[in-house]
Amino acid sequence: MPTRRADSARPATTHDVARRAGVSQATVSLVLGGNPRARVSAQTRERVVRAAGELGYRPNLVARGLVQRKSYAIGVMVPDLSNPFFLDVVTGVQRVAAEAGYAVLPGDVREVSPQRHLEALRARQVDGVILDGFGALALHEGALSGMKVVLVDEPSERWPGVASDAVGAGRLAAEHLLGLGHTRLAFAGPASDVHGLRMRERGFVQALRQAGVALPSERLRRVPPTVSGGLAAMKSLLGLPPAQRPTACFCAVDLVAAGALKACLTAGVAVPGAMSIVGCDDVELARVLTPELTTVRVPARELGARAARLLIRQLDDEGGSAPRAGRPLPVKLVVRGTTGPV
């Protein structure tokens, strides 16, 4: 009890392996460490590998990180992980990060402020950060100084980013509804200044204007990007006098569309008979609803995957110049059950 022997519960280190294999710690590091092109004879290599196996050696990434000044971890921050869209983005990041040997520290911002979260990530020496859904708000802070950053759906001069064709998304929704003969249209979108969402609205409005269709402000609803936000928006739209009441509504976020649909169904308004609804994102929920939601698919996973590739390339190229963003990812209209002719 008082004396504590060499604790076998303590994980084996390169020193332990070296001792057992009869070589130096440096040699062990060369054999088991990163670069496989180290000059080590096949014989000693074999001895080291065997000893490592026998001791159950696992490299300590913390120690490695300290000396290499690299943690092989990246952070990703989104506004709300409970929105499946953002979860998909993170999943996309995770997939390519895992392949490249990077861990991902996902950050929701519901619980803790972006600034604090960024500080935590920095303290843990993440090699870079992917930011999705933050307006100029968080970006102008010096909180990002000295960090490698990739933005999602947020154009910037300072940092590279990836984006989806948000304007196109709004446009597609508008054209679809116009094509069905709707002229009294409504829009429900988040009040936030998230750039991507603003662009969806802009695309929608632009297409309407080009078609000579008006979007009066009483049919514009700015609500939180949640189901209850959509619920409130549609309730209020349904309360308009018949002459102003829309026959179709574009919701810039699927969750909002889900709320809008629910408002209609509980109010006895037939969908798509009396009200057509178009969402945007194409989250899994869209196919769970009845009727299934017509929406614009935004390739969330691909968005995340590209962001991760962009960041990791930047990291592996050892301070190489930040690569420029590619073209916006195309979006696609997916017609399902919530839209129909007037």
Next chain:
Amino acid sequence: MPTRRADSARPATTHDVARRAGVSQATVSLVLGGNPRARVSAQTRERVVRAAGELGYRPNLVARGLVQRKSYAIGVMVPDLSNPFFLDVVTGVQRVAAEAGYAVLPGDVREVSPQRHLEALRARQVDGVILDGFGALALHEGALSGMKVVLVDEPSERWPGVASDAVGAGRLAAEHLLGLGHTRLAFAGPASDVHGLRMRERGFVQALRQAGVALPSERLRRVPPTVSGGLAAMKSLLGLPPAQRPTACFCAVDLVAAGALKACLTAGVAVPGAMSIVGCDDVELARVLTPELTTVRVPARELGARAARLLIRQLDDEGGSAPRAGRPLPVKLVVRGTTGPV
């Protein structure tokens, strides 16, 4: 270009602070490091704090972790983060972990095997792991050897854990449906050997048996714990000859219930008129559906929070004995729109 001066972009270290404050590195560590009860004069403390502020010093958690043999990070593994229930569990963990100064590395298992993920967590020197929804499968592996572990909804002799009253959940669902006069009942649940879900089934079956109501195997459906699983299950139940067709169904997972509901609605089967449906979990989705889902609320966040507290107490008590699990968390029937009399 060739010569590289002291790079001011490199974050300040305790040495830098020490130099600027005119004290030793050790003193800086005493002032800024963990324990605030270090004996340092107010004067030097002030000098150090100011110097740190001027240099924008941030402690390097990697280095600290190396010497303290503690990373202040915990891992949490769930089967599927896209299931909001598990996301809620993780959120609960995150909340209390953040308070205690721990970071959380959430792990989905859809992309990478549990074993690989555990290895990654171990390599990053996490201080402990919270495991949810893994059967005996992953547990009997030696992959957990030497790790501090807390289980969620999975009883074990070896590791402490927290649990919800899964048997009670099944029971509540049964009693509710029996109370409405249903006697031809069905069950749809995951085929997996996840213990918590099995117990939900057991509670349901037990309560039926006590009421003298049979649950013949043709009204038992084992499907993946997803929406499409529920869809398939209900489709197949609706295909039964009228004499065998159930008038109500308990789905052990809300997602399955959502699929079941959709199957009914698209088949023109009135809910709750011709079919009552009870889910389990009470995820947000339950209130998005129309009609809203009657379900049994399982306190996911609280489950995660307790698991985190259990783990962190274990960690802070410096190898203290693993605390025993408390009582199962109570569950609660939430009657909404998918159940009604026969």
Next chain:
DNA sequence: CGTATTAGCTAATACGTATCATCATATGCC
């Protein structure tokens, strides 16, 4: 006044790995 105690600070070391300069040995070539 001499000694014991304490407060306040520092030098040295450790954590586990990567990496570089160095050294010993083997091989090539004329």
Next chain:
DNA sequence: GGCATATGATGATACGTATTAGCTAATACG
């Protein structure tokens, strides 16, 4: 055989922090 070179392994050092033993100066005590 003698020299240049390539190969294979090692010792030493660094990464940024925590921590302990120990040192100095000041204070307490008899």
